Amino acid sequence: MAAIRTLALVIRSVDVFETSRVLTLFTRELGKVSALAKGARRLKSPFQSGLDLLSVCDIVLLHKASDALDLLTEAVLDERYEALHRDTAALYAGCYVAELLDALTDRHDPHPRLFDATRVTLRHLGDPVSRPSRVIRFELACLRELGLMPALDTCVHCGRVPSPDRGDRVAFGLATGGVLCPECRPGQPHVATLSGPTLRAIRALASPGDAWKATWGDPEGLAPVRATVGAVISHLIGRRPRLLPFV
Ligand SMILES: [Zn+2]
The missing domain is CATH 2.40.50.140 (Nucleic acid-binding proteins)
Incomplete structure (x- = not known):
């Protein structure tokens, strides 16, 4: 011992x-x-x-x-x-x-x-302005460190870079690990449609450097990011985290 x-x-x-x-x-x-x-x-x-x-x-x-x-x-x-x-x-x-x-x-x-x-x-959780972004940044750091990071740039199935549709939207598999191109999307379960700004905010929050600070103090812009990352985590652990509604 x-x-x-x-x-x-x-x-x-x-x-x-x-x-x-x-x-x-x-x-x-x-x-x-x-x-x-x-x-x-x-x-x-x-x-x-x-x-x-x-x-x-x-x-x-x-x-x-x-x-x-x-x-x-x-x-x-x-x-x-x-x-x-x-x-x-x-x-x-x-x-x-x-x-x-x-x-x-x-x-x-x-x-x-x-x-x-x-x-x-x-x-740094005492700062109410950065706190919501900081929690999401932590979640993404957690996913990366554990090898569970969703694909944010290329299609999780075929590896191609999907071009957004005319409305600047991209399909995102919540249970299948990230971005999906239009060819790979059909038949996938739990697919969300993310706007360009939402996907870019997730990328910024997942990246080193200061780009993520642009998401501070913007509850409206952050809401779909919060929903997406929360859904990815919920799929991974097989239930909604108990405290997710409070962050
Ligand atoms: Zn694909």
Whole structure:
């Protein structure tokens, strides 16, 4: 049984027995793990105040090779996101981020870049102007990192660049992984028709650099983007995320 030290975001916490907790942690080095924190609810807990939902802790885990719960032996608070404690909209967005990490990542499958992107996202959720765009940017980063990114430029089936129809619209397979050309569209399930501006906004939100900032403070322009990305995520996890209506 190896002791491993890593940074970890608390994405779920369930009270068990008299004084303990089972935590779902999204860790930088090990990916998602479930760990038992013995005595975490005692007044003099061995974990100080580090184990609040949506806080990042520096932890030591005794990592079990089998399906058994890992054992948390140390936890020290590394970063707490104050905005999540004073702003309900920011808290919902943070809980949505946690729900996605829980639903989309596998146990013991590390994604350090996604961990770092999560921290940056949580740090800025207090800003109501950029928050809706930031959440979508996180979702797209999540999909890219996990190899689930929809095709945004070429037809997901034949690889050709589809020319938009006369109304500047493109077909987009919500369950089949992105843009569809007119030849490949027939017979595909769950196809949405995206306007040119909507597809371009999704591309900007998925790209490095600052182009995505053009979507800030434009709820009308963002609404079809929100609906499209939400539908892609819902198809991937087989249900609508619980907190999706709140972001
Ligand atoms: Zn095609």
